[in-house]
Amino acid sequence: MWCSRFRLAALIAAVAVVGLVAATFDVRGATDDLLAQAQQVFQPLPKDMATPEFPIAPERVELGRALFFDPRVSVDGTTSCARCHQPSLYGTDGLAKPHGAHDKINPRNAPTILNAALQLNAHWRGDRKNVEDQATQALVGPTSFGNLDYASAMNRIKGIPGYLGMFERAFPGETDSVTPDNWGKAIGSYERALVTPSRFDQYLSGDARALSATEQRGLRTFLETGCTACHNGPGVGGGSFQKFGAVEDYWNETKSAEIDKGRFDVTHDEADMYVFKVPVLRNVAVTPPYFHDGSVIALPEAVRIMAKVQLGKDLAEQDIADIVAFLGSLTGELPDHFRNAPVLPPNAFEAAGDQATGEGR
Ligand code: HEC
Ligand code: HEC
Structure with a gap:
């Protein structure tokens, strides 16, 4: 009786061990599978989202990064891309619907710009071809920067002296490189590095x-x-x-x-x-x-x-x-050049002020 009980226990133990081994193999197999x-x-x-048509050049990334964080392109100076695509919120703004210049409310939620250039199109409804097209059209979007036309948007950029050289370095050999198209290419180049x-x-x-x-x-x-x-x-x-x-x-x-x-x-x-x-x-x-x-x-x-x-x-x-x-597990590392905001080129009067103090030194 004792003996058979012992045998039973031994049998159970043996079965359990076999079962455990099998289960371990199973888990291993399942994991691989x-x-x-x-x-x-x-x-x-x-590594990045560059394409032959839209390469990533360091000068374009530097310019695009500055433009991305610069609110001075908006009609009332309140709105940069980063207002709705904030680094601290992983490229979103935490609101159901974002607010643009003059506090106009967007009809849709702001998706993250991180890894966005991977997609077949941009926007919820796919009404933008790619990130470059998106950035260019945002210039005159009534619910983003509020500019009435491209010319007035470009004039705001041209009013900031430091940008001229940055555009020239990013787009060498062009007579007037401060264009909506180049604005889109520069910001797109920056976005294509946001992986x-x-x-x-x-x-x-x-x-x-x-x-x-x-x-x-x-x-x-x-x-x-x-x-x-x-x-x-x-x-x-x-x-x-x-x-x-x-x-x-x-x-x-x-x-x-x-x-x-x-x-x-x-x-x-x-x-x-x-x-x-x-x-x-x-x-x-x-x-x-x-x-x-x-x-x-x-x-x-x-x-x-x-x-x-x-x-x-x-x-x-x-x-x-x-x-x-x-x-x-899909939450990734923010690139440093997005986590940290850049120092932007100064306004014309500040630049002039700098020169004046420079003379005094
Ligand atoms: C038939 C296609 C389809 C399937 C299947 C599907 N999704 Fe989606 N998913 C979508 C679409 C389209 C949206 C965008 C909906 C919208 O907001 O207009 C979406 C949105 C989401 C969102 C919101 C993302 C955001 O940033 O707002 C999450 C989360 C999500 N899906 C998870 C899942 C999960 C989990 C499953 C499986 C249970 C799933 N989806 C199955 C098509 C699909
Ligand atoms: C006022 C808020 C606001 C501003 C400013 C803004 N965006 Fe957006 N962004 C949005 C909203 C809202 C959408 C979604 C629009 C839609 O799908 O209809 C969007 C969509 C996008 C998308 C597409 C993402 C995807 O998954 O489809 C990209 C890329 C993007 N924005 C980049 C930018 C850039 C670059 C700028 C600056 C040039 C900018 N945004 C300025 C609110 C904003």
């Missing part, structure tokens, strides 16, 4: 331990739920336009005050009704509020809504928490 699956749908961020690699990139490069067990579980849930049908590639989004509310009307869940028809208002094609660009999810954990209208403040709620309206699924609380943990 998860990494391999992830590598099929995502890629690590590139934020995170632990997820380490993971995708083959280091399975770069993500915690919870984050890996979240990644698996993200893959298995079907989020990657739209959120894929190096940006974890940014590669296509999709209907917001593929399964049911988005506003049922977001409680949006106004219903935005999305890309339809740009193309007037019925197929584009409620279609928006799939946003990049890089740094999403630190860039609330969410969606094109900033209607949702908390990330778990945004994840719940996505599963419901895009995939017709009711995710369990635990699955939502796991996905949120995974999304946290």
